[in-house]
Amino acid sequence: MEYFFQQLINGVTLGSIYGLIAIGYTMVYGIIGMINFAHGDIFMVGAFIALILIVALGITAATPLLLLILALVLVLVLAMALTAIWGWTVERVAYRPLRGSFRLAPLITAIGASIALQNFVQISQGARNKPLQPLISGGFSLSDSVSGGEGFAVQISYMQILIIVVTVLLMAGFTLLINKTSLGRAQRACEQDRKMASLLGINVDRTISLTFVMGASLAAVAGLMFLLYYGVIDFYIGFLAGVKAFTAAVLGGIGSLPGAMLGGLLIGLIETFWSGYFSLEYKDVAAFSILAIVLIFMPEGLLGRPEVEKV
Amino acid sequence: MAAEKDTLLAGSVKDAGMGGLVAFGLFSLMIGMKTEVDIGGLAIEYRWGAVATAVAVVFFGRLLLNLFVWKSERPVTGVVSGLMPKASAFSSVAHLVTPLLFVLAVTLPFLLMYWLGARGSRQYLDLAILVTTYVMLGWGLNIVVGLAGLLDLGYVAFYAVGAYSYALLAQYFGFSFWICLPLAGILSAFWGIILGFPVLRLRGDYLAIVTLAFGEIIRVVLLNWYEFTGGPDGISGIPRPSFFGLEFTRGEGGFAAFFGLDYNSIHRIIFLYYLILLLAMVTNFVTMRLRKLPVGRAWEALREDEIACRSLGINTTNTKLTAFALGAMFGGFAGSFFATRQGFISPESFTFIESAVILAIVVLGGLGSQIGVVIAAVVMIGGFEFFREFEEYRMLVFGLLMVVIMVWKPRGLISTRTPSITLSKGKAKGISADLVQEGHG
Numbered sequence: 001m002e003y004f005f006q007q008l009i010n011g012v013t014l015g016s017i018y019g020l021i022a023i024g025y026t027m028v029y030g031i032i033g034m035i036n037f038a039h040g041d042i043f044m045v046g047a048f049i050a051l052i053l054i055v056a057l058g059i060t061a062a063t064p065l066l067l068l069i070l071a072l073v074l075v076l077v078l079a080m081a082l083t084a085i086w087g088w089t090v091e092r093v094a095y096r097p098l099r100g101s102f103r104l105a106p107l108i109t110a111i112g113a114s115i116a117l118q119n120f121v122q123i124s125q126g127a128r129n130k131p132l133q134p135l136i137s138g139g140f141s142l143s144d145s146v147s148g149g150e151g152f153a154v155q156i157s158y159m160q161i162l163i164i165v166v167t168v169l170l171m172a173g174f175t176l177l178i179n180k181t182s183l184g185r186a187q188r189a190c191e192q193d194r195k196m197a198s199l200l201g202i203n204v205d206r207t208i209s210l211t212f213v214m215g216a217s218l219a220a221v222a223g224l225m226f227l228l229y230y231g232v233i234d235f236y237i238g239f240l241a242g243v244k245a246f247t248a249a250v251l252g253g254i255g256s257l258p259g260a261m262l263g264g265l266l267i268g269l270i271e272t273f274w275s276g277y278f279s280l281e282y283k284d285v286a287a288f289s290i291l292a293i294v295l296i297f298m299p300e301g302l303l304g305r306p307e308v309e310k311v
Numbered sequence: 312m313a314a315e316k317d318t319l320l321a322g323s324v325k326d327a328g329m330g331g332l333v334a335f336g337l338f339s340l341m342i343g344m345k346t347e348v349d350i351g352g353l354a355i356e357y358r359w360g361a362v363a364t365a366v367a368v369v370f371f372g373r374l375l376l377n378l379f380v381w382k383s384e385r386p387v388t389g390v391v392s393g394l395m396p397k398a399s400a401f402s403s404v405a406h407l408v409t410p411l412l413f414v415l416a417v418t419l420p421f422l423l424m425y426w427l428g429a430r431g432s433r434q435y436l437d438l439a440i441l442v443t444t445y446v447m448l449g450w451g452l453n454i455v456v457g458l459a460g461l462l463d464l465g466y467v468a469f470y471a472v473g474a475y476s477y478a479l480l481a482q483y484f485g486f487s488f489w490i491c492l493p494l495a496g497i498l499s500a501f502w503g504i505i506l507g508f509p510v511l512r513l514r515g516d517y518l519a520i521v522t523l524a525f526g527e528i529i530r531v532v533l534l535n536w537y538e539f540t541g542g543p544d545g546i547s548g549i550p551r552p553s554f555f556g557l558e559f560t561r562g563e564g565g566f567a568a569f570f571g572l573d574y575n576s577i578h579r580i581i582f583l584y585y586l587i588l589l590l591a592m593v594t595n596f597v598t599m600r601l602r603k604l605p606v607g608r609a610w611e612a613l614r615e616d617e618i619a620c621r622s623l624g625i626n627t628t629n630t631k632l633t634a635f636a637l638g639a640m641f642g643g644f645a646g647s648f649f650a651t652r653q654g655f656i657s658p659e660s661f662t663f664i665e666s667a668v669i670l671a672i673v674v675l676g677g678l679g680s681q682i683g684v685v686i687a688a689v690v691m692i693g694g695f696e697f698f699r700e701f702e703e704y705r706m707l708v709f710g711l712l713m714v715v716i717m718v719w720k721p722r723g724l725i726s727t728r729t730p731s732i733t734l735s736k737g738k739a740k741g742i743s744a745d746l747v748q749e750g751h752g
Contacts, residue, residue: 049340055346082336082340088333097718104462107462107516108674111667111670111713112710115707116709118710119703125346130353131348243523243524282535284527284531288528292509292521295517296509296512
């Protein structure tokens with residue numbers, strides 16, 4: 001039972017990270033109906049930017065707690081801003097010129113952008129993986145059965161709490177942003193009918209750009225969390241994380257923000273339980289199979305609306 | 312006039328300045344600071360010079376583009392494209408170029424042997440084999456993507472199935488290449504149907520992602536099923552093909568002895584070259600004939616508009632499945648050729664990047680254009696080898712090229728389409744790119 005709870009905590013943590021990335025996919029798909037294939041690599045760039053900032057600011061585990069928190073907040077904000085520029089640039093260069101072109105064109109430039117980003121980072125930052133000393137260690141022990149000799153102590157680390165709290169806060173913030181602000185209203189309008197929205201005076205290009213900026217900055221948060229949680233990144237992490245987050249977005253119902261979060265949690269849990277109880281080697285197969293199964297049997301996802309194909 | 316020039320210049324400088332600023336934002340950290348693994352953690356190596364270069368390149372590049380192309384009254388590109396032959400002119404030239412290319416392809420080994428001798432021509436022949444393999448893969452994928460309009464991001468899976476079918480059949484049963492070749496094709500087509508059946512009711516980009524997932528699943532299974540496939544170690548010692556039972560070996564009973572030639576290892580290379588050329592030409596021939604059959608017409612109709620297709624009573628599932636299975640079969644043929652040429656295969660050769668390269672060849676060459684695939688394969692694979700010394704930059708350039716060519720010419724380099732049927736008995740004229748509309752993909 002303890003093992004189960006431990007896996008549950010780990011799964012929720014991993015799921016939060018996937019959920020943050022999945023929001024980027026789901027927002028972009030909702031608004032322009034394309035799979036932003038390069039989003040996983042934007043997440044990877046975000047992780048690298050966070051790593052560079054942490055090393056450049058000289059943050060270590062020895063930094064006093066208050067300073068550490070301030071510095072991490074600074075890293076978070078800077079990484080979000082700088083990654084947002086990457087997201088904006090990819091949209092501006094690779095997707096915007098192709099708006100109104102045939103459907104597969106932006107998907108192909110997205111693949112090109114993904115390959116270019118990966119290799120750019122490989123060249124500029126080196127192909128070796130980058131280990132980072134853990135900054136936040138320690139945690140609570142939720143059960144004391146370890147003293148009995150037999151059992152297995154359920155641990156929840158401060159890092160996991162941090163990830164879950166930050167994710168919940170950001171989710172709440174973004175839900176507010178989408179539901180209450182004029183920007184969110186513009187986004188929802190573009191999602192429903194782009195032409196009508198532009199007739200009503202909404203700057204559609206700007207709204208789409210801002211969607212990419214928001215998605216990229218959330219991916220940067222996920223990147224920072226990933227970096228702090230696993231402590232090692234390389235230029236290739238974006239591909240798998242991207243596919244899994246996309247699966248999460250599809251599972252939750254693409255275009256739906258709560259769906260993305262729910263899907264992320266489910267994928268995180270499934271992956272952790274799969275590797276905890278079945279086999280570690282095939283955990284990626286599990287994620288890919290879920291993607292295929294969901295798309296085939298339930299393409300509208302858990303919380304999405306079924307898409308009607310119009311002539 | 313002068314004031315106009317001033318505003319043009321000022322506007323361009325402002326725009327370029329913004330570009331430079333964005334470039335600084337992009338590159339200041341990612342290029343300017345490189346994290347290095349150091350004793351006791353990570354250290355940073357600063358490279359501000361490189362950042363300055365990158366920002367300057369973006370600034371001046373944008374400035375020049377603004378002044379001479381985007382905001383100029385007479386863009387330089389207009390002059391350049393005036394010099395370039397028109398797309399419509401190409402279709403008439405294509406009738407001449409295609410046979411010429413074919414003759415060149417057939418005589419290539421002899422030309423190379425004549426000029427460079429056996430020793431010098433070996434590397435060029437190897438390259439030619441590689442390029443032709445990609446041409447064949449491109450043609451195979453062209454059936455799925457170009458003709459039927461189904462975006463397949465996992466094509467490499469069928470390439471892998473073909474390669475592993477041959478390697479495993481040869482390893483466990485001792486079958487020869489010529490028995491395995493059709494078997495590998497059939498097995499790949501079979502897998503194409505198995506994978507295709509559930510996914511084919513999906514729309515364009517969903518289909519793309521699911522095929523990508525299947526491609527990855529097959530690779531992960533190959534990687535982890537150690538007892539059967541050898542896992543990451545791969546399979547080595549795959550037997551070489553024979554020429555009607557004649558082995559390419561030294562001494563009695565070999566190819567050279569039978570024909571009274573001096574033994575030379577180049578014979579095998581030339582044989583392999585002709586083998587893949589033959590396979591590729593078969594792919595091309597079958598595709599071109601199928602285009603004229605009802606099923607080929609149905610593929611193209613499906614690409615243009617799926618809903619219209621369905622209303623006309625075409626069974627879209629069967630149509631898609633045939634395209635998928637045929638594409639997979641040719642992928643399987645190419646795969647078993649790959650296995651026999653290398654003599655060694657491992658899951659490493661069948662990554663997603665490989666799918667992306669094949670897809671890029673098809674898309675950049677011009678969807679549905681057979682000659683476009685050849686040109687794209689020669690330029691890209693040949694270009695890859697040509698820039699060997701810039702090895703680490705080539706995938707970066709490849710990715711950027713995919714974006715740039717797609718933005719510049721969304722329909723690929725050769726975007727004219729030859730109609731498979733015309734009203735008059737006269738020569739079929741190409742339909743220029745701006746006249747064709749893509750359906751739902």
